[in-house]
Each structure stands twice: as C-alpha cells, then as structure tokens.
Amino acid sequence: MGSALVTGATSGIGLEIAWQLAAERNDLVLVARTTARLEELAEQIRQVAGVRVEALSADLATSTGALAVADRLRSTTRPIGLLVNSAGFGLGQDFVGGALSRELAALDAMVRAVLITSHAAAAAMVARRRGAILNVASMTALTAQGTYSAHKAWVRTFTEGLAAELRGTGVTATAVCPGLVRTEFHERSHVDAGQWPAFAFTTPAHVAEVALEAARRGRVLVTPTLRYKAVAAALKVAPRSVVRRVAGPGLSGRGSETH
Numbered sequence: 001m002g003s004a005l006v007t008g009a010t011s012g013i014g015l016e017i018a019w020q021l022a023a024e025r026n027d028l029v030l031v032a033r034t035t036a037r038l039e040e041l042a043e044q045i046r047q048v049a050g051v052r053v054e055a056l057s058a059d060l061a062t063s064t065g066a067l068a069v070a071d072r073l074r075s076t077t078r079p080i081g082l083l084v085n086s087a088g089f090g091l092g093q094d095f096v097g098g099a100l101s102r103e104l105a106a107l108d109a110m111v112r113a114v115l116i117t118s119h120a121a122a123a124a125m126v127a128r129r130r131g132a133i134l135n136v137a138s139m140t141a142l143t144a145q146g147t148y149s150a151h152k153a154w155v156r157t158f159t160e161g162l163a164a165e166l167r168g169t170g171v172t173a174t175a176v177c178p179g180l181v182r183t184e185f186h187e188r189s190h191v192d193a194g195q196w197p198a199f200a201f202t203t204p205a206h207v208a209e210v211a212l213e214a215a216r217r218g219r220v221l222v223t224p225t226l227r228y229k230a231v232a233a234a235l236k237v238a239p240r241s242v243v244r245r246v247a248g249p250g251l252s253g254r255g256s257e258t259h
C-alpha cells in the first residue's frame with residue numbers, strides 16, 4: 001500500500017491497524033483529536049518500525065477537521081494508498097432527552113467525515129488508478145440500536161455503493177463490521193462493558209488483521225470472527241420485529257446486544 005492515513009489511530013482498532021501497517025513498512029498519517037497522544041504514538045512507531053509517520057491532529061466532528069484530512073488525502077507529492085476511517089464513538093445516551101450536540105457530533109464524525117474523506121481519497125486514488133478505502137462500520141448496522149446503528153448502516157451501505165462505483169478503476173472500498181471489540185470504546189461511551197460475557201469480545205488486533213486482509217483482497221464486506229458471522233447471518237434472516245426487540249435499545253448501556 002506504501003502509505004496509509006488512519007483516523008482514530010490512537011486507540012483500539014485504529015491503533016492496531018496503524019501498528020500492523022507500520023510492521024509491513026507502510027508510511028503513516030495518524031489522525032485523532034488528542035495531539036499529545038498522537039505525537040507520542042507517531043514517535044514510538046518511527047522508533048520501532050523505522051517508517052515515516054505524520055501526526056495530523058483533527059476533530060472529525062468539525063468541518064475544519066474533516067476538510068484538513070481531505071486536503072492531506074489529495075496530496076500528489078505524498079500520495080496516500082490506503083484510507084482507513086476508524087474514528088468513532090458510542091453516544092452513551094438515549095435519543096429522546098439526550099444532548100442534541102452529542103447526536104450531531106456523532107453524525108458528523110461517523111457519517112459526514114467518512115463521506116468527506118472518502119470523496120477526497122477516491123478521486124485522488126482513481127486518478128492514480130490504485131488505492132483502497134477501508135471503513136469501520138459495525139455489526140450494529142444490522143440492528144436497531146439508536147442513531148449509532150443508523151450511522152453504521154450508512155457506512156456499510158455507502159461503502160458498498162462506493163465499491164460498485166469503483167469497479168474497474170484499480171481502487172477498492174471495504175467495510176468491516178465487527179461485533180464487540182475490547183477497546184476504550186465502551187468506557188469512553190459510558191457504557192458498561194461488564195454487561196456482556198468476556199467471550200463476546202474480539203481483540204482489536206484480530207479485527208485489524210481481518211480488515212486489512214479484506215482491503216488487500218478488495219473484498220467489499222467483512223465480519224471478523226466466526227461467532228459474529230453467525231450473528232450477522234441470523235440478523236439478516238430474523239424478522240425485524242424480533243431484531244428490534246432483542247437488539248433495539250440505544251447505546252445507553254441498557255441491555256444492548258452488540259456494538
């Protein structure tokens with residue numbers, strides 16, 4: 001891939017993807033909000049992997065942040081071969097009565113920013129006739145867990161449509177749809193991860209490995225682990241009334257089934 005830009009690179013799935021790409025000697029552009037953590041990580045990766053690493057501090061819930069990342073993706077002097085959109089968070093609140101500002105930030109970071117960065121990356125990559133876009137969706141794309149499910153359903157469908165449009169261009173688009181993954185996600189979202197058994201969690205390292213392999217092969221949709229493949233298959237055939245009952249509450253920590 002040569003060089004990759006990874007959003008949400010300082011933690012969880014994005015962090016693992018960044019390290020795995022560095023281990024394969026790809027140069028990196030790391031994106032997240034917390035500058036100190038980003039710069040510390042960039043230095044660690046440079047020291048350990050000996051690759052070139054840029055730290056790009058940006059809040060993807062803002063236009064300024066998303067457009068700064070898009071600008072970097074358009075660079076012709078330091079082209080990006082792989083875009084990974086991993087930045088995201090759970091809302092940790094119900095829609096009714098929840099803070100509208102948090103709803104809008106989630107929509108902007110997980111939908112609008114994915115659209116803006118993919119738009120910039122796809123055009124630049126098609127002009128070079130090579131490249132890949134890897135978007136982190138979720139198993140919740142198939143459930144009914146509030147606006148988070150809706151955002152991830154958008155990411156999944158958007159990526160499928162993009163992949164179809166990109167056919168024959170040398171550029172691919174992949175959406176990875178993990179179930180529960182052991183990261184900072186639940187703590188940051190104020191969701192009690194203890195409500196699910198330990199075996200329900202996948203490691204971010206495994207998700208990263210499966211997602212990168214799918215992107216390399218140009219696969220459009222991928223679900224890590226056999227267990228969640230089975231859950232996805234069941235969700236696709238179950239009546240929606242059952243899905244809503246079993247996996248319907250928002251990500252407020254009140255009995256959600258999968259993230």
Ligand SMILES: NC(=O)c1ccc[n+]([C@@H]2O[C@H](COP(=O)([O-])OP(=O)(O)OC[C@H]3O[C@@H](n4cnc5c(N)ncnc54)[C@H](OP(=O)(O)O)[C@@H]3O)[C@@H](O)[C@H]2O)c1
Nearest residue numbers: 008010011012013032033034060087088180181183184185
């Ligand atoms: N963990 C799960 O169970 C699970 C399951 C399925 C899908 N996912 C999805 O996987 C992706 C990664 O989640 P994770 O589990 O790895 O979470 P995580 O450990 O909490 O990491 C989230 C990353 O995103 C960055 N980020 C958050 N908001 C941002 C913003 N507004 N602008 C820029 N960067 C931002 C964070 O850094 P800063 O805070 O410094 O910005 C951090 O690097 C998300 O899209 C999530 O929805 C997670």
